[in-house]
Amino acid sequence: MSQTNISYxxxxxxxxxxxxxxxKCYAHDWxxxxxxKVVKQYTSAELEYTAIRNTAGVIDITPMHKYSVQGKDxxxxxxxxxxxxxxxIQPNQVVYALWCxxxxxxxxxxxxFCFDENNFRICSGExxxxxxxxxxxxFDVTIEDISHSIAALAFQGPLSCKILHxxxxxxxxxxxxxxxxxxxxxxxxxxxxxxxxSGDLGYELWCDPSQAHEVWDALFSFNKDxxxxxxxxxxxxxxxxxxxFIVVNADLIAAEHALRPNRMRTPYELGLAWMVxxxxxxxxxxxxxxKQKNKGVEKKLIGLDVQGDKPAVGSVLYDGSKxxxxxxxxxxxxxxxxxxxxxxxxxxxxxxxxSKILAEIYHPEELEYxxxxxxxxxxxxxxxxxxxxNAVPALI
Amino acid sequence: xxxxxVIIIGGGHNGLVCASYLSKKGYKILILEKNEKLGGLVNCAxxxxxxxxxxxxxxxxxxxxxxxxxxxxxxxxxxQHTILQENNNKINFIKSNANExxxxxxxxLINKYKIYASTLSxxxxxxxxxxxxxxxxxxxxxxxxxxxxxxxxxxxMREFLRVIGLNIADDLExxxxxxxxxxxxxxxxxxxxxxxxxxxxxxxxxLYKQAIQNGLFASEKYDFHQLxxxxxKNCLDQGVEIKNNANxxxxxxxxxxxxxxxxxxxxxxxxxxxxxxxxPKTTYFDLLGTEPLDTDFIRRAKNIRTKGNIAxxxxxxxxxxxxxxxxxxxxxxxFIYAPDINYIERAFNASKYNKYNENLCFxxxxxxxxxxxxxxxxxYVKNNTHDKEKLIQHSINLLKPFxxxxxxxxxxxxxxxxxxxxxxxxxxHWHHGDFEIDQMLMMRPFYGSAQYTTPIKNLYLCSAGTxxxxxxxxxxxxxxxxxxIRDKI
Numbered sequence: 001m002s003q004t005n006i007s008y009x010x011x012x013x014x015x016x017x018x019x020x021x022x023x024k025c026y027a028h029d030w031x032x033x034x035x036x037k038v039v040k041q042y043t044s045a046e047l048e049y050t051a052i053r054n055t056a057g058v059i060d061i062t063p064m065h066k067y068s069v070q071g072k073d074x075x076x077x078x079x080x081x082x083x084x085x086x087x088x089i090q091p092n093q094v095v096y097a098l099w100c101x102x103x104x105x106x107x108x109x110x111x112x113f114c115f116d117e118n119n120f121r122i123c124s125g126e127x128x129x130x131x132x133x134x135x136x137x138x139f140d141v142t143i144e145d146i147s148h149s150i151a152a153l154a155f156q157g158p159l160s161c162k163i164l165h166x167x168x169x170x171x172x173x174x175x176x177x178x179x180x181x182x183x184x185x186x187x188x189x190x191x192x193x194x195x196x197x198s199g200d201l202g203y204e205l206w207c208d209p210s211q212a213h214e215v216w217d218a219l220f221s222f223n224k225d226x227x228x229x230x231x232x233x234x235x236x237x238x239x240x241x242x243x244x245f246i247v248v249n250a251d252l253i254a255a256e257h258a259l260r261p262n263r264m265r266t267p268y269e270l271g272l273a274w275m276v277x278x279x280x281x282x283x284x285x286x287x288x289x290x291k292q293k294n295k296g297v298e299k300k301l302i303g304l305d306v307q308g309d310k311p312a313v314g315s316v317l318y319d320g321s322k323x324x325x326x327x328x329x330x331x332x333x334x335x336x337x338x339x340x341x342x343x344x345x346x347x348x349x350x351x352x353x354x355s356k357i358l359a360e361i362y363h364p365e366e367l368e369y370x371x372x373x374x375x376x377x378x379x380x381x382x383x384x385x386x387x388x389x390n391a392v393p394a395l396i
Numbered sequence: 397x398x399x400x401x402v403i404i405i406g407g408g409h410n411g412l413v414c415a416s417y418l419s420k421k422g423y424k425i426l427i428l429e430k431n432e433k434l435g436g437l438v439n440c441a442x443x444x445x446x447x448x449x450x451x452x453x454x455x456x457x458x459x460x461x462x463x464x465x466x467x468x469x470x471x472x473x474x475x476q477h478t479i480l481q482e483n484n485n486k487i488n489f490i491k492s493n494a495n496e497x498x499x500x501x502x503x504x505l506i507n508k509y510k511i512y513a514s515t516l517s518x519x520x521x522x523x524x525x526x527x528x529x530x531x532x533x534x535x536x537x538x539x540x541x542x543x544x545x546x547x548x549x550x551x552x553m554r555e556f557l558r559v560i561g562l563n564i565a566d567d568l569e570x571x572x573x574x575x576x577x578x579x580x581x582x583x584x585x586x587x588x589x590x591x592x593x594x595x596x597x598x599x600x601x602x603l604y605k606q607a608i609q610n611g612l613f614a615s616e617k618y619d620f621h622q623l624x625x626x627x628x629k630n631c632l633d634q635g636v637e638i639k640n641n642a643n644x645x646x647x648x649x650x651x652x653x654x655x656x657x658x659x660x661x662x663x664x665x666x667x668x669x670x671x672x673x674x675x676p677k678t679t680y681f682d683l684l685g686t687e688p689l690d691t692d693f694i695r696r697a698k699n700i701r702t703k704g705n706i707a708x709x710x711x712x713x714x715x716x717x718x719x720x721x722x723x724x725x726x727x728x729x730x731f732i733y734a735p736d737i738n739y740i741e742r743a744f745n746a747s748k749y750n751k752y753n754e755n756l757c758f759x760x761x762x763x764x765x766x767x768x769x770x771x772x773x774x775x776y777v778k779n780n781t782h783d784k785e786k787l788i789q790h791s792i793n794l795l796k797p798f799x800x801x802x803x804x805x806x807x808x809x810x811x812x813x814x815x816x817x818x819x820x821x822x823x824x825h826w827h828h829g830d831f832e833i834d835q836m837l838m839m840r841p842f843y844g845s846a847q848y849t850t851p852i853k854n855l856y857l858c859s860a861g862t863x864x865x866x867x868x869x870x871x872x873x874x875x876x877x878x879x880x881i882r883d884k885i
Binding site for chain 1: 688698
């Protein structure tokens with residue numbers, strides 16, 4: 001691919017969609033992601049967010065790391081790697097997965113695609129080849145980094161199914177959440193999975209780089225009536241917070257990256273206990289996680305409903321007597337919920353839903369900060385739960 | 397119920413010692429040896445001086461002592477050899493080209509190393525403490541270890557802590573001017589480890605080896621041919637069963653607990669405790685398999701440095717060898733050819749890249765008409781691509797200038813690759829792993845596998861890969877047995 005095009009003049013790679021995204025990127029606001037240049041905002045994040053929640057947004061997610069796992073022991077290897085049990089996984093199924101180190105701390109999260117018993121693909125936000133290869137020692141598997149050979153788009157929003165349907169993607173509305181299949185749109189055979197990072201109805205489209213332009217154009221072919229928008233990473237970050245999804249190295253520090261051991265987090269601390277299957281015979285970190293489960297967590301990532309309309313970005317959290325009890329990792333004003341939401345860590349005494357705590361917000365106001373003590377209530381991390389997200393057949 | 401309480405994989409000296417200690421406590425033990433002959437790497441050794449007298453006493457074994465004055469000859473390419481004598485741990489100059497000042501400095505340097513080595517030898521018979529266990533016993537043990545170093549006195553402790561990270565070449569060049577003496581000490585520091593004289597930590601390697609073998613030069617003190625038969629007899633007398641030609645294929649585990657082994661012929665043998673005398677890498681990667689091991693653990697196991705670099709050459713001559721410029725009565729010496737630091741370092745440089753330059757170093761001694769030589773650096777190479785004929789010829793060419801009557805009847809050479817294959821030692825390393833600061837004490841073989849234990853319940857290690865490390869001391873076997881006895885009470 002375009003790897004060879006890197007030079008000191010152009011230190012970042014361009015995705016196969018670059019020509020298309022550049023056209024639309026009026027703000028010229030780019031973001032570096034895994035060596036690629038991708039759009040942060042096309043025009044304004046709020047506008048793109050609105051498209052994702054009301055029509056549909058197209059997000060270039062090509063830089064995502066993708067690894068093919070093939071071989072006789074592929075399933076066994078993945079079962080050793082991740083905390084969930086994929087014994088019963090079927091072809092064309094996707095599972096969200098976490099993998100931890102020996103101390104039970106999260107190395108990364110991602111999605112596992114099952115093509116068949118001996119052929120899987122893992123997509124993740126961070127680089128994992130080294131971790132996978134060391135995990136695979138002694139297993140009959142070949143792991144290959146195929147990040148550069150697959151172009152990927154996230155197509156998220158209530159109209160996403162309708163548009164794919166209009167593009168004659170055969171029975172796309174019947175594709176269940178966390179499933180994928182081959183579809184033909186605009187004469188291009190591509191893989192579409194009903195997955196995404198928006199907590200909304202949405203799909204991810206996987207294709208060969210050579211098909212990229214055709215696929216991109218196809219999605220926008222009904223724009224006269226439907227007004228879908230290309231969306232940048234800022235908009236994606238907004239929808240993922242509403243959905244309560246975590247981002248590694250934003251809401252926690254990956255175990256392989258953390259310099260300070262107490263910055264790493266276990267699935268239990270992240271509120272992802274349901275992802276951990278301790279009945280499984282073995283996976284990396286099992287023993288440590290059993291220990292933590294029995295002992296209970298010291299702190300936990302929770303959702304917060306914050307008083308007022310000033311986002312509690314980077315706020316320190318306090319109890320009623322103003323004793324420090326935690327910190328906010330992500331915060332925003334949610335346009336859909338019309339409320340001020342945040343995610344953060346609090347000590348174990350405050351993880352119960354409904355707990356009242358205080359956030360110390362420093363709100364920037366024209367070169368000065370206004371300090372606000374905002375009341376917060378602990379709520380479910382999944383702030384927004386849309387029925388259309390999991391409906392089958394999907395909304396067309 | 398299984399017939400045995402304990403299965404020991406590997407009938408090397410540590411396995412036999414471990415069996416002896418455990419059988420004294422009433423355990424029913426089976427030793428499985430891959431080869432025809434017991435002894436493992438001892439069969440590859442050429443001398444024995446460090447075997448723990450404490451263990452011999454404990455097991456009531458009497459090994460005949462060889463009581464002669466041992467000479468060390470540092471060969472010189474122009475036949476101006478340096479001759480030293482090691483007597484009761486004291487080193488005297490018999491003949492040397494070095495001036496008196498250098499000789500004096502050499503002696504004081506050796507004395508310095510001796511003091512530090514004796515500090516280190518305090519730790520040999522202890523199961524090292526566990527880091528981060530949170531138990532006060534481990535904390536106290538750690539404090540105790542620190543105290544023993546502190547007992548060197550302020551000045552010595554500082555010097556000790558200064559030099560343990562240094563390379564031997566720096567310290568020698570600071571103190572000596574004589575190339576032969578510098579080469580000689582460098583040789584002792586690096587022999588058996590994959591280090592060069594300028595590799596950091598080579599002083600520690602020297603000190604540690606000295607601590608293990610109880611003396612600077614490994615000159616023969618016991619008749620080492622007697623060692624394995626005596627240990628074997630001791631085991632058999634106590635009811636230990638020994639099975640030769642029984643290669644273990646796999647260690648069986650259920651629910652993270654070792655329950656038995658499968659042999660090459662598919663025979664299954666069960667036991668409550670499995671002790672592996674194979675090196676840690678072989679144990680984890682071949683015998684156990686990586687399935688029940690955490691990724692970080694596998695990484696650490698993969699990364700222990702176990703690259704061997706010594707080939708053993710045995711040549712049979714038509715008659716007893718004669719060394720030029722060496723009197724007959726000094727012919728029982730240990731001959732060392734490591735002429736100067738740069739020569740050794742250059743040989744090492746090539747081996748780093750899995751090549752060998754023809755100018756290698758060696759040590760040898762002879763017994764009647766057989767010369768046994770350790771040639772280094774002959775690197776461990778992947779896929780065993782050594783050209784052995786060429787290697788033998790090179791090695792003989794190295795010896796040729798010093799032996800006046802080198803008429804060869806037979807020559808055999810064992811490369812590190814062959815050591816790996818024959819003795820289940822990944823990398824063919826003499827000591828199952830370099831003696832470096834991150835592979836010692838509670839870090840040996842690596843964090844998470846020290847204290848003779850493994851992540852698998854009832855699976856223990858007792859090989860040279862554990863604390864205190866290689867050499868032929870038997871201490872590993874003893875310490876492992878102590879640990880097991882302590883765990884099971």
